[in-house]
Amino acid sequence: MSNPALGGTQHEFVDLHTHSTASDGARSPSEVVAAAHAAKLIAFALTDHDTVAGLDPARAAAASLGLRVICGVELSAVEGDLETHILGLHLSELTELEQRLAGLRDMRLNRAQRIVERLNTLGIPVQFDAVLRHAAGGAIGRPHVARALVEAGHAGDFKEAFERFLGNGKPAFVAKDKLSLEEAIALIHRAGGIAVLAHPGQSASRDRITALARIGLDGVEVLHPSHSWDDARKLDALAGELGLVRSGGSDWHGGTDGTRTLGMMRVPSQWLHDQDARVAAARSRRVA
Ligand code: MN
Numbered sequence: 525m526s527n528p529a530l531g532g533t534q535h536e537f538v539d540l541h542t543h544s545t546a547s548d549g550a551r552s553p554s555e556v557v558a559a560a561h562a563a564k565l566i567a568f569a570l571t572d573h574d575t576v577a578g579l580d581p582a583r584a585a586a587a588s589l590g591l592r593v594i595c596g597v598e599l600s601a602v603e604g605d606l607e608t609h610i611l612g613l614h615l616s617e618l619t620e621l622e623q624r625l626a627g628l629r630d631m632r633l634n635r636a637q638r639i640v641e642r643l644n645t646l647g648i649p650v651q652f653d654a655v656l657r658h659a660a661g662g663a664i665g666r667p668h669v670a671r672a673l674v675e676a677g678h679a680g681d682f683k684e685a686f687e688r689f690l691g692n693g694k695p696a697f698v699a700k701d702k703l704s705l706e707e708a709i710a711l712i713h714r715a716g717g718i719a720v721l722a723h724p725g726q727s728a729s730r731d732r733i734t735a736l737a738r739i740g741l742d743g744v745e746v747l748h749p750s751h752s753w754d755d756a757r758k759l760d761a762l763a764g765e766l767g768l769v770r771s772g773g774s775d776w777h778g779g780t781d782g783t784r785t786l787g788m789m790r791v792p793s794q795w796l797h798d799q800d801a802r803v804a805a806a807r808s809r810r811v812a
């Protein structure tokens with residue numbers, strides 16, 4: 525799926541949105557590295573949900589392959605009913621971010637516990653241990669509760685688990701604890717990175733992206749499997765107009781069922797070079 529209109533003639537590709545077992549992906553960080561190498565990418569970003577735990581193992585695995593790993597994260601920012609995903613890319617100072625994310629993970633654990641309590645109250649005897657097992661040490665969330673429900677036969681499939689119990693407004697729904705958009709962007713900047721609006725598709729209007737740019741957003745994800753080419757073209761034009769960098773990736777979670785494959789978005793390496801320039805400019809402003 526290459527789009528010459530967006531990238532020009534290109535032979536080098538990157539994938540700037542991937543997940544590993546550090547969050548809800550199916551492959552370990554080193555397996556994602558191996559897959560990126562096999563896909564002949566020159567660089568990829570590991571962007572696990574609310575954790576940077578996969579970054580060290582990924583970089584260690586990539587060191588001997590000549591493959592560049594961009595340190596990333598995908599943060600969920602919440603305002604009212606709206607959850608917005610912000611990618612932090614090119615992170616270089618992880619300590620404060622790690623501490624804040626550890627705090628959020630504690631809240632996630634708390635939330636999963638409250639969901640299980642609510643299910644038990646509803647007469648569904650799902651065990652918290654089963655949910656923990658499905659999370660396998662990663663960032664725990666509703667998908668893991670759903671898997672436990674399906675496993676114990678309380679729902680026929682994942683979708684039914686959400687429709688009957690876990691979805692917004694359903695009987696076992698518990699709202700997520702919040703990271704605001706401002707805080708997400710500021711945390712990414714203090715970690716030395718750039719903040720990119722993830723998969724805005726048709727959900728983000730020109731006004732919204734303009735407003736986010738005013739509070740420090742650096743870029744938009746133009747290429748994503750959920751976008752139509754029309755979405756991508758509009759976002760590409762808007763990025764140019766607002767002076768934002770472009771990004772893109774497969775949002776690969778390690779599946780092999782063919783719907784999403786690593787590198788599928790054919791993101792031109794030029795976009796990565798533009799991001800590098802933006803990171804360097806921000807760094808020199810901080811030093812000055
Ligand atoms: Mn995910």
Ligand code: MN
Nearest residue numbers: 598609722723
């Ligand atoms: Mn996302």
Ligand code: MN
Nearest residue numbers: 541543598775
């Ligand atoms: Mn993602």
